[in-house]
Amino acid sequence: MIWCIAKREILDNLTRFRFVLTLILAMVLMVMNAVIFVSSQYPRRIAEYSEDTRKAVESLEKKSSNLGELAVKGPGNLYKSVSPLTFIATGKDANLPKRVEGASSGGYGIGMTTPDFSFNYSWSANWWLQYPQDTFRKNDSLPNFTELDWTFIIGLIMSFMAILFTYDAISGERETGTLSLLMSNSVSRATVLLGKFIGAFITILIPLFIGILLNLMVVSASRLVSLSGEEWARVGIIFVISALYISIFLWLGLFISSQFSNSSSSLLVLLLIWIVFVVLIPNTMGVLASGFKQVPSRSEMSRTKKAQEEEIDTRHKEGDKLYQTGSPSDTPPKTAVLRMWADYLNEHADAKGRLEDEHLNKQFAQIEFTQQITRLSPAAIYKYAVESLAGTGFARHKRFIQHARRYRQQFVDFIQSEDRGDNESYHVYLVKEGLSQKPVAFNSIPKFSDKLTLDIAFKGAVLDLTLLVLLSLLLFIAAVLGFIRSEVK
Amino acid sequence: MLWTIVRREITANILSFRFLMGLLIYFSLIVTNLFVLTRGYEDRLQSYRTAIRENEDKISQVQRYSQFGLTHLLKCDRSPKLLSIFNEGVDKRKGNTVTVAHGYVPAVAEQHGSDNPYLNIFSSIDFTVICQVVMSLLALLFAYDAISREKEAGTLRLALSGAVSRPTLLLGKYIAGMVSISLPLIASFVAGLLVIQFSPYVSFSSSDWGRILLIFLVSMLYVSLFFLIGLFLSTRTDRPSITLMFSMCVWVLFVLIVPNLTVLLVEHASPTQSEESYKEQARDQWKQYGAEVKDYLENRSVEKPLDRASFGGVGVNSGVNDYDSGETVSVSGFRGEEGVPFAQECYGFKENLRAQYADRIWQIRKTYLDKNPNRQSLLALNISRISPAAVYYNAAAILAETDLGSFWRFMEQTRQYRREWLDYMRDEEIFSARRWFTTEFEESFDLSRIPKFKEQSEGIGSSLQRATLDIMILAVLNVLFFMGAFISFLRYDVV
Numbered sequence: 001m002i003w004c005i006a007k008r009e010i011l012d013n014l015t016r017f018r019f020v021l022t023l024i025l026a027m028v029l030m031v032m033n034a035v036i037f038v039s040s041q042y043p044r045r046i047a048e049y050s051e052d053t054r055k056a057v058e059s060l061e062k063k064s065s066n067l068g069e070l071a072v073k074g075p076g077n078l079y080k081s082v083s084p085l086t087f088i089a090t091g092k093d094a095n096l097p098k099r100v101e102g103a104s105s106g107g108y109g110i111g112m113t114t115p116d117f118s119f120n121y122s123w124s125a126n127w128w129l130q131y132p133q134d135t136f137r138k139n140d141s142l143p144n145f146t147e148l149d150w151t152f153i154i155g156l157i158m159s160f161m162a163i164l165f166t167y168d169a170i171s172g173e174r175e176t177g178t179l180s181l182l183m184s185n186s187v188s189r190a191t192v193l194l195g196k197f198i199g200a201f202i203t204i205l206i207p208l209f210i211g212i213l214l215n216l217m218v219v220s221a222s223r224l225v226s227l228s229g230e231e232w233a234r235v236g237i238i239f240v241i242s243a244l245y246i247s248i249f250l251w252l253g254l255f256i257s258s259q260f261s262n263s264s265s266s267l268l269v270l271l272l273i274w275i276v277f278v279v280l281i282p283n284t285m286g287v288l289a290s291g292f293k294q295v296p297s298r299s300e301m302s303r304t305k306k307a308q309e310e311e312i313d314t315r316h317k318e319g320d321k322l323y324q325t326g327s328p329s330d331t332p333p334k335t336a337v338l339r340m341w342a343d344y345l346n347e348h349a350d351a352k353g354r355l356e357d358e359h360l361n362k363q364f365a366q367i368e369f370t371q372q373i374t375r376l377s378p379a380a381i382y383k384y385a386v387e388s389l390a391g392t393g394f395a396r397h398k399r400f401i402q403h404a405r406r407y408r409q410q411f412v413d414f415i416q417s418e419d420r421g422d423n424e425s426y427h428v429y430l431v432k433e434g435l436s437q438k439p440v441a442f443n444s445i446p447k448f449s450d451k452l453t454l455d456i457a458f459k460g461a462v463l464d465l466t467l468l469v470l471l472s473l474l475l476f477i478a479a480v481l482g483f484i485r486s487e488v489k
Numbered sequence: 490m491l492w493t494i495v496r497r498e499i500t501a502n503i504l505s506f507r508f509l510m511g512l513l514i515y516f517s518l519i520v521t522n523l524f525v526l527t528r529g530y531e532d533r534l535q536s537y538r539t540a541i542r543e544n545e546d547k548i549s550q551v552q553r554y555s556q557f558g559l560t561h562l563l564k565c566d567r568s569p570k571l572l573s574i575f576n577e578g579v580d581k582r583k584g585n586t587v588t589v590a591h592g593y594v595p596a597v598a599e600q601h602g603s604d605n606p607y608l609n610i611f612s613s614i615d616f617t618v619i620c621q622v623v624m625s626l627l628a629l630l631f632a633y634d635a636i637s638r639e640k641e642a643g644t645l646r647l648a649l650s651g652a653v654s655r656p657t658l659l660l661g662k663y664i665a666g667m668v669s670i671s672l673p674l675i676a677s678f679v680a681g682l683l684v685i686q687f688s689p690y691v692s693f694s695s696s697d698w699g700r701i702l703l704i705f706l707v708s709m710l711y712v713s714l715f716f717l718i719g720l721f722l723s724t725r726t727d728r729p730s731i732t733l734m735f736s737m738c739v740w741v742l743f744v745l746i747v748p749n750l751t752v753l754l755v756e757h758a759s760p761t762q763s764e765e766s767y768k769e770q771a772r773d774q775w776k777q778y779g780a781e782v783k784d785y786l787e788n789r790s791v792e793k794p795l796d797r798a799s800f801g802g803v804g805v806n807s808g809v810n811d812y813d814s815g816e817t818v819s820v821s822g823f824r825g826e827e828g829v830p831f832a833q834e835c836y837g838f839k840e841n842l843r844a845q846y847a848d849r850i851w852q853i854r855k856t857y858l859d860k861n862p863n864r865q866s867l868l869a870l871n872i873s874r875i876s877p878a879a880v881y882y883n884a885a886a887i888l889a890e891t892d893l894g895s896f897w898r899f900m901e902q903t904r905q906y907r908r909e910w911l912d913y914m915r916d917e918e919i920f921s922a923r924r925w926f927t928t929e930f931e932e933s934f935d936l937s938r939i940p941k942f943k944e945q946s947e948g949i950g951s952s953l954q955r956a957t958l959d960i961m962i963l964a965v966l967n968v969l970f971f972m973g974a975f976i977s978f979l980r981y982d983v984v
């Protein structure tokens with residue numbers, strides 16, 4: 001019986017204008033997305049990424065001629081890899097920084113002659129991890145509302161279409177009087193509802209499926225992007241999530257439709273719900289959240305930084321003790337001097353690194369808080385789920401930062417273990433003269449890698465996926481109960 | 490007769506379910522949004538004031554004039570625009586503090602205040618956007634069944650069989666619809682103004698009131714356009730449900746898809762060159778500058794203006810990136826006073842030359858900016874005018890002084906200010922002053938002596954002039970659709 005109703009619904013829908021419209025929109029937008037992606041977006045980003053990494057490797061290679069120098073200067077720029085699935089969810093990646101920098105900045109020199117001693121040393125500060133705001137986006141005058149990706153096409157347009165497919169499913173039949181006819185047969189209300197759902201679900205999935213197929217065809221025909229098996233699996237999961245997301249709106253449509261006796265009222269209510277939850281909530285929360293959770297301002301930051309640095313300076317330079325015993329550049333240097341200077345330089349680098357890390361963590365906490373609030377909107381939940389699977393967006397960026405921080409430790413460990421292998425070294429970490437001056441085999445330096453496995457991606461999406469399932473279930477129950485309790489006429 | 494129809498329609502509209510729902514949703518959205526944006530404005534105003542105070546503090550600490558070139562740069566701050574509460578435009582995006590130096594012509598603005606750059610991944614919505622999205626939808630919902638429903642119900646025939654002519658009926662429906670829609674609009678404006686007035690930081694000037702009124706009128710024009718589109722579509726079909734479907738498609742296309750798509754298309758079809766191309770040239774210019782300075786010194790057979798060994802100075806060289814140009818020299822513990830006059834002469838030459846090179850680099854940069862990001866932005870703006878929603882937003886932004894043009898105006902003012910500053914430095918012969926490089930002057934710097942940056946806001950007349958194109962587009966579209974609806978209704982099959 002369900003199939004009978006579903007078939008009727010499908011046949012009915014297929015001849016409707018809204019089906020044609022959905023088909024056209026899905027096809028045009030999906031193809032457009034793919035064409036833009038393969039013709040300019042992706043190649044440009046990949047080119048920039050490979051150029052950047054090439055430069056980074058080059059500069060690392062240059063530094064590897066001297067272990068001490070490498071230890072001081074740090075690993076250089078670490079770049080975030082570009083996900084080939086950016087066309088599914090751009091995740092506003094263009095607005096997120098593309099790199100972190102493990103480098104030192106600033107060089108200093110001190111020369112002084114007093115009656116007691118003479119001191120001369122020039123050095124550059126030890127490296128620490130910095131987070132520059134360096135993005136792909138070139139022109140910040142262009143408005144940044146949304147981007148044309150799957151999350152836009154499905155999250156916004158298809159959810160709208162899902163509403164158009166269901167708003168009159170029950171209220172329309174009430175209006176024309178066919179509902180009482182239908183119910184006079186020996187069908188249960190749940191069956192009718194399920195039949196209608198399946199009918200609408202299939203008819204909306206057809207255009208979506210065609211659109212996605214075209215999209216993937218263009219993407220894979222370009223040969224620019226060759227998706228691996230794992231990435232195909234992700235695309236598959238994303239499709240399932242998309243279907244789940246659409247079903248939420250279908251159930252919502254059926255639920256509201258069952259509560260009204262005329263179809264324009266049900267459409268009106270649905271539209272308003274849709275506007276609030278899909279358009280407005282995801283877009284207003286950014287401003288709102290920034291008011292709730294404050295982040296220290298930049299000038300505050302630089303004040304704290306300055307104060308800490310001054311504190312370190314006064315503590316170490318008290319009574320010129322840093323200069324009296326000798327300079328690290330003496331030949332041969334005294335180990336005590338090296339240790340003193342290493343302490344001094346390390347403290348500086350640690351303080352700067354710690355401050356920047358904390359500041360970034362606070363900024364991230366604010367973003368996560370905002371994301372939590374936006375989860376009021378199913379469109380936002382859907383977007384986050386898809387982003388985790390596509391390897392884009394904020395969650396991905398956070399993981400990249402974590403990788404970079406892990407790599408920082410790896411790099412330090414490498415320098416120390418390499419240094420232990422050199423008998424001529426003083427083994428004082430970290431002042432340039434205190435470490436081995438031998439060249440390092442470039443290949444042995446650990447390289448930064450920023451790979452994301454399906455496993456991790458899926459774990460990141462679990463929360464949002466659960467939320468979507470719950471929401472869908474909730475609306476399903478609401479629709480069934482609502483329909484059972486409603487009048488036929 | 491017209492008024493009977495208008496009255497009937499207004500009563501029917503106001504009592505309808507959609508009116509109540511629309512009013513409720515729209516109203517709550519606007520009030521929360523305005524509340525949030527007012528808070529945001531207060532924050533920005535505060536950080537603007539702090540920034541100005543901090544800058545003045547910093548400048549008053551200048552001991553050597555050369556510090557103006559690198560460590561104690563002058564700043565121009567852009568005040569947050571009060572009407573950004575209604576329309577954010579580029580106000581938050583484009584930065585609001587600009588660095589000025591004799592060796593650097595300002596071209597970009599930085600952000601002061603407690604901003605979190607990662608918040609950029611969230612898009613934000615202001616009063617105008619809510620109006621753009623919700624009011625247009627509401628207008629369509631009011632208009633879609635104005636004609637076709639009456640036909641379906643059979644009342645259209647009845648109405649027209651009396652003494653009512655078709656134009657009167659259409660006009661009556663239009664006026665009534667507009668009155669009903671303008672109610673929530675007016676209510677939201679009033680509520681918004683109340684919310685804003687509660688803030689202790691805000692006081693409206695008469696020109697602000699004028700701008701608000703203009704924004705309101707533009708909003709009305711925009712809403713009216715969508716009402717007419719709905720009316721037009723309603724006269725094209727027999728069934729309200731079909732009209733509704735078409736209206737929704739028009740709405741999705743013009744309000745949601747087109748404004749977003751144009752940005753994307755322009756970004757990809759007409760990309761900008763990377764800044765590297767200009768930076769390369771700038772670097773060459775600085776190299777040339779270095780060579781000229783070297784020549785100058787060689788001609789006088791000295792290696793450095795001040796021999797570091799005998800004076801003990803520290804210098805930092807100029808670079809190509811924003812804000813790191815100029816050179817701070819600090820000289821203490823003279824061992825020979827005889828070198829000083831020459832050093833003065835030398836710095837006088839060097840810094841004047843640096844200012845000239847900065848101007849030259851600015852010319853290069855200007856060409857780059859005009860050919861790349863600025864051209865792209867203008868292109869995106871022009872293409873997005875396909876959508877009335879974008880036209881409306883742009884008009885409102887111009888009136889709120891938050892559009893790109895206002896920002897460019899501000900940047901131009903900062904460059905003007907740099908000229909003044911440079912002229913002042915040259916008049917006072919600051920470059921060749923002894924205080925340029927020596928640490929012997931202890932007293933702090935007197936701020937009142939230097940020219941101060943004053944931001945000149947645009948007059949309401951000139952704003953209106955710039956907004957004319959967009960307002961005209963809206964007006965013309967209004968007329969077109971009214972005529973369309975009119976003609977179509979004259980030929981409408983009543984039965």
